[in-house]
Amino acid sequence: MLSAIWAITLLAVVLLATARSRMIEPMFGGLDRAVRLHRRLGPTAIGLVVLHVLLYLPPMLGAGVPLGDILVPFWSPEARTFDAIVLWTLLAWTGLAYVRGLPYEGWLSLHGLMGPIFLGAGVHSVLEGSTVLAFEPLRFWMWFLVLVGVGAWAYRVLLYRWFAPRYRYRVEAVEPRSGDTIDLVLRPRDRRMIYEPGTFVFIRRPGRAEYHPFSISSSPAERNLRLSVRMLGDFTRALATAPRGEVMEVFGPFGSFTPHRYAHYRRLVCVGAGIGITPFLGMLRFEMTNDDFRRIWLWYVVRDAENAPYDAEIRDLALRADSWIDYDLWITPERGRITAAQVMAAVRPLDDYAVMLCGRPEFVGDMVRQFLAEGLPRERLVWEDFHFN
Numbered sequence: 001m002l003s004a005i006w007a008i009t010l011l012a013v014v015l016l017a018t019a020r021s022r023m024i025e026p027m028f029g030g031l032d033r034a035v036r037l038h039r040r041l042g043p044t045a046i047g048l049v050v051l052h053v054l055l056y057l058p059p060m061l062g063a064g065v066p067l068g069d070i071l072v073p074f075w076s077p078e079a080r081t082f083d084a085i086v087l088w089t090l091l092a093w094t095g096l097a098y099v100r101g102l103p104y105e106g107w108l109s110l111h112g113l114m115g116p117i118f119l120g121a122g123v124h125s126v127l128e129g130s131t132v133l134a135f136e137p138l139r140f141w142m143w144f145l146v147l148v149g150v151g152a153w154a155y156r157v158l159l160y161r162w163f164a165p166r167y168r169y170r171v172e173a174v175e176p177r178s179g180d181t182i183d184l185v186l187r188p189r190d191r192r193m194i195y196e197p198g199t200f201v202f203i204r205r206p207g208r209a210e211y212h213p214f215s216i217s218s219s220p221a222e223r224n225l226r227l228s229v230r231m232l233g234d235f236t237r238a239l240a241t242a243p244r245g246e247v248m249e250v251f252g253p254f255g256s257f258t259p260h261r262y263a264h265y266r267r268l269v270c271v272g273a274g275i276g277i278t279p280f281l282g283m284l285r286f287e288m289t290n291d292d293f294r295r296i297w298l299w300y301v302v303r304d305a306e307n308a309p310y311d312a313e314i315r316d317l318a319l320r321a322d323s324w325i326d327y328d329l330w331i332t333p334e335r336g337r338i339t340a341a342q343v344m345a346a347v348r349p350l351d352d353y354a355v356m357l358c359g360r361p362e363f364v365g366d367m368v369r370q371f372l373a374e375g376l377p378r379e380r381l382v383w384e385d386f387h388f389n
Ligand SMILES: Cc1cc2nc3c(=O)[nH]c(=O)nc-3n(C[C@H](O)[C@H](O)[C@H](O)COP(=O)(O)OP(=O)(O)OC[C@H]3O[C@@H](n4cnc5c(N)ncnc54)[C@H](O)[C@@H]3O)c2cc1C
Pocket: 032, 104, 105, 200, 210, 211, 212, 213, 214, 215, 216, 228, 229, 230, 231, 232, 233, 234, 235, 236, 237, 275, 278, 279, 384, 385, 386, 387, 388, 389
């Protein structure tokens, strides 16, 4: 029974973590962290469900209940059809969710089914668990979890369009920055969004169902909202031809990747790889007006000089910023892969800094491991990996 209670608890937390609610994300330290937590908790919760079934089988079989009645829907008039359907749906869902190569949109729609599955599992645990039935506070707690999980799912999947923090912006300009990168400049249509530098938004175009996340590369002090986008697939490529005046929905801001939350660290080491430079652009632009002197080191890691579309902008901002900024354009083929040891050596003898990392998941994961191995305390490492699946 304990495994089932834990499974329901973790699944409720997973649904809450992915609700994309501004009210809830601070509980997890930001939506980006919430999504990372959900990636770890999800498989654990499913494992606990499987463990629950395995532990449940021997006493049931010992009591003479046929295996078919437990596991096969409609096996006999006594079959536990509802429970078996919930179990197999959950297992089939898990199998599909972990299929490699599943397109992101398919993967996301699959997650939309999690609510009804969770509701089935929750109802089963409340109505069938003898311990839960016998102990009123536990029963109350389980119903509460079911309500929380289903509420979070309903908000995210059914009600998001109407209740989420939504702003309407119109396309002011689409500016090509390099062969595969554009700046999408948006102007508030009615209400202007207030945000912290380094946070991100979801945008939704008219006639399209998907919400795509992008870090904000403008400063909160600017009227226009700028998103710097690397064109990867159909959505980002289509942005390049977004007509001037098109009205887009902007949801947010989200995330905890902002120096504001780490005000006690007066020294910041920032490493942005490729398009992972975007949140740092917003932070640097805010440096023009933020009245907050800090010591900042910034590395912009790129494949080659042509793929460094923001180099000139950063050089200019670094000269004019309030803070003292050391900037280094790191061209990997010329200098090899940047390592945490090299970064730390450049900053020595100071060692009271926080490190902010942003880029593709492989880069960020590798750098996080390296910094930890070099002895940097985990609480001084902040990262964003542009990855939700
Ligand atoms: C917090 C965060 C901040 C980001 N900031 C930026 C940024 O500043 N600039 C930038 O160029 N990119 C950013 N990205 C990545 C950007 O969201 C994806 O590149 C974009 O959504 C790809 O869409 P597509 O259809 O063009 O490409 P596809 O080829 O369909 O997708 C490429 C990959 O992007 C991811 N992806 C696709 N659709 C979505 C979606 N709706 N939601 C989340 N991830 C998706 C998937 O991992 C997928 O494998 C960010 C991602 C996250 C999670």
